[in-house]
Amino acid sequence: MRPYILVNVAVSADGKLSTRERRQVKISGTDDFARVDIIKSGADAIMVGIGTILADDPSLTVKSPERIADRLSTGRPEHPIRIIIDSKARTPPNAKILHKGPGKRIVAVSSAAPEERIAALSPHAEIISTGSEEVDLVVLMEKLGSQGIKRLMVEGGGTLIAGLFNAGLVDQLSMFIGNIIIGGSSAPTLADGPGWTQETDFTKLELMQIQQLDQGVQIDWRVRR
Numbered sequence: 001m002r003p004y005i006l007v008n009v010a011v012s013a014d015g016k017l018s019t020r021e022r023r024q025v026k027i028s029g030t031d032d033f034a035r036v037d038i039i040k041s042g043a044d045a046i047m048v049g050i051g052t053i054l055a056d057d058p059s060l061t062v063k064s065p066e067r068i069a070d071r072l073s074t075g076r077p078e079h080p081i082r083i084i085i086d087s088k089a090r091t092p093p094n095a096k097i098l099h100k101g102p103g104k105r106i107v108a109v110s111s112a113a114p115e116e117r118i119a120a121l122s123p124h125a126e127i128i129s130t131g132s133e134e135v136d137l138v139v140l141m142e143k144l145g146s147q148g149i150k151r152l153m154v155e156g157g158g159t160l161i162a163g164l165f166n167a168g169l170v171d172q173l174s175m176f177i178g179n180i181i182i183g184g185s186s187a188p189t190l191a192d193g194p195g196w197t198q199e200t201d202f203t204k205l206e207l208m209q210i211q212q213l214d215q216g217v218q219i220d221w222r223v224r225r
Helices: 030-041 050-057 065-073 117-121 137-146 156-165
Strands: 006-013 045-049 081-085 105-109 126-129 152-156 172-177 204-213 218-223
Touching: 006 030, 006 156, 030 065, 030 218, 045 050, 045 137, 045 156, 050 081, 050 156, 081 117, 081 137, 152 156, 172 204
Parallel strands: 006 152, 006 172, 045 081, 045 152, 081 105, 105 126
Antiparallel strands: 172 218, 204 218
């Protein structure tokens, strides 16, 4: 059985994840950071795409000492398993996600990934290969479920999120909408890629909750099956 997949994002009021140069900007504030850390600490694994790794070099660790202690007290590792979707194995071997904090890492690649790049990453992460040119997300989720991952948090970016929606894998979307306008037709959005043209292909959502947070709005949606 595949994991329950929760996509978490922060977007500007005009729906952008970052600038057109893919430079990360501060969209939310302290209260939302705490909310995200709670979601992270409750997850078995947290996933990002290679674009996020190259642009932001995140560590994806749980930040709160209290939440880390709670994970340890219940027999869970200090941090969720950290997973990178990286079809061509472009993750730098010195990336923070591979070194900061203890815990298991997984890099998902396709058969198009060069062997020398895989060899460079293998000392730092488990390598899972699925798909020919791109990672087969459906097969990957089955493999992750077989490893006992029941709850998966996805932190971006737009290409990965679009792929997950396209494959019908997303169960919940949690989004913070900030009080800034970033602009730019080429700035990344929540669901990048070619998009969908037929209304029958659109993902339908059901509102779970909405609340004011920091200087913006936080919304939780359930994906309608």
